Amino acid sequence: MTKPLFCALLLSFGCDGPAAQTPAAARFASSAEASSAAPAASPTRSSPYAFNRAAATYNLPPELAEISGIALAGPDRLAGVEDESGTLYFYNLRTQRIDSTVKFGPKGDYEDVARQGDAWLILRSDGTLFRRTATETTTHATGLTAANEPEGLTYDAASGQLLVACKSEAGAGLDDTKRAVYRLNPQTYQIEPKPAYVLDVPAILAADLGQQKGKKGPKVSQFAPSAVAIQPGTGHVFVLSARGNGLVELDKQGKVVAVQTLPPKLFPQPEGLTFARNGDLFISSEAGKKDGQGLVYRFTATAALN
Template identity: 30%
Template sequence: MNKWAIGIITIVLIIAGAVYAIYEANDYDYDDSTKKYKIVKKWELPAELNEVSGIYWINDNRIACVQDEDGILFVYDLKSSKIIKQYKFAGPGDYEALSFLNGEFWVVESNGKLYKVPNLMGAEKDAEEFSLNFEYRNNIEGLAANSDGNLLLSVKERNLDNRGDYKGIYAFDPRTKKLNMDPVIKINYNDPAFNVLQTENPRKLIRPSDLAFHPVSKELYVLDAEFQKVLILEASGKIRELHLLDPEEFPQPEGICFSPSGRMFISNESLGGPPTLIELKFIK
């Protein structure tokens, strides 16, 4: 290798190091934050739920769970810390979230396919399937039923209009079987609440992994698994609160749900350890 080549490589490495240093200096470090939550209880989930991706409170300390790869709804009992029922509703897929509406469960795949699952207490049967106008590049990971009887779906990647200045949340009406192609909620990247993150990188601002409405306040909670946090939104989409989660406690938070009284649960996929379910409470 001649001196010119060595010189060029050295310069490139110096520039790359400088860029990285600047990036790190202007990037959020969780250790700099003040924790605004406390963990009430933690459950280690069984291996069947290594890829747990969505949760929903049923009743009597039972939580329905879905995991990425199998079309199965698992019923997990908090008191016995065991799976007490499995309900197969479809074949292998990429299932990301679930919700409950009008007496039936709904499950969404990352490509936007929706599955309406009948009563879990009956015999297993294939779910009714709906194909929406989403693509893999949109990457659906959040699902929640609102008070209007619609299902809200959040995109992790691209919006339907390909705009890059907000993250869109879309509505599907189960009565008309139609998807509103315009977002019903926009989380704007210039929201002042994001200033704490010290970055303008959209990937670190918000990439929703799940959605859930608080049963008392009716506010929408948006979970982010990649840069671990929870946003609490006003109806307009403005961020009322932003809560950062410790990556050591929440290595990959993929699901969020509430009990009717407002107990909050977040599930973590297996990432260097067992999958977990954590009950937590935000503090002022």
């Protein structure tokens, strides 16, 4: 793709929608201080989204069978990355086809994508962040490593928050029952020393609402973050886990307000999460088998968001 055409593509996509710290320093931050950000999981309601009834379903092409992260690129487009190639895909929700692709990096384990102004941010599983503009790609060390397994990334233009969710080691002196969501400095792309949100995995598993109110179905059996997104209006943080098909909603203070199990038949491996400006929620899932398709579902809130 020529530079003028690529520039025009970037500008045509509407947007729906902080101190440096080394990994070692973050790992040895005060455990007592960091754990104060981990209130007990005590949900106050169920999710406003009915995850067994999608408003729309999108069957993805073979290139996105292993889709690992999504972000809105306008009212009718999604940007997506998959696990293996350093390619950004722009998928048209109306035609259900890939409009264009942009090569941003070498082959690698890419986990999520976010839009920040006119730039695209892509997260690799070793903690490296790729920033792609119309003219260049730059790489940034976040302070996270492969031991943390950073998998979720989101940018919220309303609050200016850039968040990254870790699948494995929480760092900051936290024990192995915790999972962390860090803020990144939006200029340097390095993590703050203290997690913005700490998830207590045993408490989340115990609080799963999937078995309450007479509902039948699987409970969340594991929780290891694979995606994160901020809900417009409420500012609530949603954290998705492919393991156990769990979805946790946190309020601005980090309190768990809802825990939900996603139906395994619809979501073989849910990896991507993003919101539209009106609060509609998009969730992507990798194909469950070799000959399967990657999928994206759109959900409309069935209750008032407050």
